[in-house]
Amino acid sequence: MVADAPLRLSDTNACVDAVIERVGKNITLGLPLGLGKPVRFVNALYQRAKDDPSINLHIVTALSLLAPRGSSSLEKRFMGPFAERLYGRIPELAYARDVSANRLPDNVKVSEFFFKAGSFLNNVDQQRNYVCTNYTHAVRDLMALGVNVIGQMIAPGDGSGQVSLSSNPDLSLDLLPLMREREAEGTPVAVIGELNENLPFMGQHAAIAETSFDVLLEHQPSDYPLFSAPQMAVSPADHLIGFYASTLLRDGGTLQVGIGSLGAALVHSTIMRHKQNDDWNAVFDRLRVADRFPVATEDGGTEPFREGLYGCSEMMVDGFYYLLDAGVLTRVVYDHAGLQTLINQGDISQQVSLDTLDVLRREKLIDSPMRARDVRWLTRFGIFRDTVEFKGGRLRVGEQSLDADLDNADSREAIRTLALGDRLTGGVVMHGGFYVGPESFYQALRDLSDEDRQRICMTSVNYINHLYDHAFGTQRLKAAQRVHSRFINSAMMYTLSGAAVSDGLDDGRVVSGVGGQYNFVAMAHELPDARSILTLRSTRQSGGEAVSNIVFSYGHCTIPRHLRDIVVTEYGIADLRGQPDEQVYLRLIRIADSRFQQDLLKQAQKAGKVAPDFTLPADWCNNTPDAVRQAVTRTGDEELFPAFPFGRDFTDEELTLGKALQTLKAATSTRRGKLVTLWQALREKDEDGRYAALLQRMGLENPRGLKARLDRRLVIHGLRKLDTPSDTGSKET
Template structure:
């Protein structure tokens, strides 16, 4: 249901009330960004605190114009409050730059740079401008002065915190359409904060505070309906450069398809065994989430092989939590997606017939569906069940008929006139207790399906190009099932003007809130956003909200995924650690943890079980050390030994298993498409391997010794060297680099 429609229902919202056409005039349109900046300064003055959404929702043309104006005029004070500022990949070394340049030119063609991030990288932001983010693009500002401007906040508190910081201009990218002379805007990729900002900003204006809501139209932004579609008076000013002849909107930033490693696939597979048919799913971004989607598809589309893998891995025997928490069958009832980030994987699940459990904005309807008293197919039984549960009266009223039409039980053509029903130019008494009337209603009034159902609620989206294409090409019917909405609606259970806590609880049955962590300590605490020295890697975002929410819902589980180990400072380290000096999710909220070696069920367990369950899914190269630390602290019995079935947690075991199934075209690094050419894949793999091998002095010496004896490049390697600019090296450094790369490409 659109926010526009809320005013016509029993749901009353502040946004719908204050945005009515009687009280607000349509937004003023500008075709020139600089003229809009002039006007903004006239309205709010020269002290500007700009709130901009995460990721692709930023109005780049307007933000760049405002930034350049402040950069040229020191009398303007500009503070930009935002999150996840996206930037095109830039190599740190000459070799990386040579590799990335053709790729970036191809994949990011038409995508503009955001000026302030370019100046941040060069240290050229003037003193009158500050950029503050509450979520970094992962790892983008390590060892950077920008660490000082990070604001730690939960995603659901972002509007509150930005208002506390004095935000007086809110801006975002929107889509636009005009139907029968009525123009509406879609919040597109970022309904997350705007739906909550709008009523507050209007109230501030009514109280005489100079603030402004600014939209920038981009025809490439998918037009999302439902809650994301807003009236043309929600914004005060709109930058629509399409009003200028010959203008072409810039391309949206698209994240290339990430490769899925064997370890990631195993993590995704284990996670898929915990998903309940008929349940709710939240997933994040990146290869771990793509791996989960892949295994969910495998479970549904090739269930025989899926169960074969389960049996071979002895998942049910080693990790019994999957038997009562998850399923291993196909998705007959289907899933409902409730995720702050709507990734392309949800569209894949929808197209495969997995994301199909519809939820409704009516608590009675949702409750009856959950109890299987009704289905989404409308019959006379649907009508009588609603009567039985006092949703309507036996002697139907005008309000009852309006309600039945809104939820799809009655056709839109049915009218209530002078106490009687009218349909297909016939009239009948509106009495459900009358047999003749009920038969007439069954024949002429009933609809086919419940209407207004959504299979997905999301707060923002970002993904690859084909994801945006899929959204743009969706039919109207499909679009209505994807509802972009407020982050406070998705991430929290508290009452919200879009839906009550009771409604959210009814919708989110059997929820599996799946998140990723960098590290987990043996007491079950998760580290996801920062290091123990205080350096921020990304941000808390919505992770805490979803974990807390999972503990509030009776049949929900929080699932934390992580790779068992990683290379840090040139050394292999376990990501399951005895302790760590920073925590994102505290131990009292521990639940399920997954690595490539299995599942640890921690919720409600005593510490000795928590410690040993996590040790069981650690890499075997670190298990004994972790066990000794746990015993030394008195958390595990001195005579405890790791069961033999958990003692072969090695990369070699993963590779052996993985290769067996890739030979059957199961798994694979790019199951959802690849943004790289064959040459780039070969080079990228070699460069990544070479970087890891030369991370330590000893490793560098070893690689150099191999490189010295490597043969000259043959006809298969020469094109690769040319692609990366090393076919004709001149300097000693380039010649050595060439030899190192040749050796790596030859598999030395």
């Protein structure tokens, strides 16, 4: 069983020794998703397994983060300095790099239930070892795989005996008790916490006792910065998707959103709606959203967020901090279903008064005369001041003794003046399961005031992703908190019948993972007034050609068609819930790229899903990239939809080079394109030194060797294409 105090060690090898002493050499190591991996401990354990073939190590986790390196020589030249700047002081996950390079030793296996999108499409071992599971079932499946060691990076406390799971209480809060049950049944286990001063201390559910751990690894001089996810550019198409999604948000509602540029675009437009409402409404009117997509006015809104939003998202993306800072994330929820229901109904407000007590009594949440349990409950939510006690059947406030009878006029006045608080307390505006983001986001979390920190509750993913959860609450509580929920997630493709493709390909290869998407989509159909919103770009580039992401059919799906709801592309909103198949097909064709609409219609008509005499209305047929660019630039303010709405990690030079490399990549996506590009590049020179600084950034100012000289000419060619009006006019930034 766990000791009264954890073993405190400063040496990673001693920590590995302690683990082997406890559980032996057959180790199944469970690690948190994303940020919370204890890199020093994991690297030491992995190195020990590499050195000792008698150790059998199975690592079970998700989203093992690595600094980008690039594949081609040009990408490596571009990414090298950038990665050094962002990640140079962060120790690399050694097993993850070896997984990427296909060089794991025979006695080590790595299984993940969520990949960084597209990272292992061609990695046979990882495709074979992938564990397909809903996020809410991950703890169950970890236990089924025989996990006997848990390792996690944690934030140190203030000496009070608590530490914080901070970035990753998502699975750990549910996993740790099960590990102790396994231990009580006779299976040795080890729970390792690696302290890191750079990890923000998050309270609420994330704060747990040090004694939850068997070993604490603590060596402050080797504490490393947190792995950051750099801010990515938001394209015009992304911005329009985010804008359309922001029209579907209901003031006083609930928001879940995922990572990436589509999430950033949504957050940006949501803040614009709140703080620049006239500008936002001008775009709303120009796009004719109300006329073309009535669901926006039926289920969404156009006004600023006076009641505010409440965040409930498995991933607390940095966007939630921006919403908090902008005054949007302000709707407070409480962990009592009865109290929350009364707030929702408007029967009580945040302001405390004697009426508050009368309503609570009417609803039988308290008694009169009040008892000790009533006083504790009222104090917990700030209805009574924390100086109020219950002794001898009376209320005690300092030296004052008050009658606890709410029917007594004198008692009521005394309670009003001496016992009542000012406002409800103890509520939160955000429930999150894990977080990953840019360094500026981590610093913002470290700098939070105590009050704002307490309004964020990092907690179990089962609380967030699932309505039925015995550990933290009931369906009634969650339903009361999650009014007007908007669960916004992204998809790769969408079929005309209403199925979403988000995690894999039809040849069986896994792109990323199901994660929590299925849970949120299903929850949207179970909660009153909730909507599932799946966002996707209407097209992608494949082999140098544009390909539609809205397809007639596909041989794999993540979300089945019977859970179809709302779909958003840069061309608008398709409200599919409760619609017959013909309307579903047509509404999706309406928001497809016009280059593919006619073919999609023909396939639908051939299948008998759309009437054979239907023709595309004229106002459906302007779904083009040029129309998207015009929509975000005809605003009267060029910065209304900026490429980097929340800052950026790339320098100006890197942005220019990145665009040039993207241009080259697109131009060389076919065999013919490669030959043409190479032939053109061979004639390129920078005789006037126009690109000298950019070439120096790529380490190509004085190239040596044939390959380096060719790389220099390719970069010049890519930069020159950016400067050519006919090219720049055809590209999205």
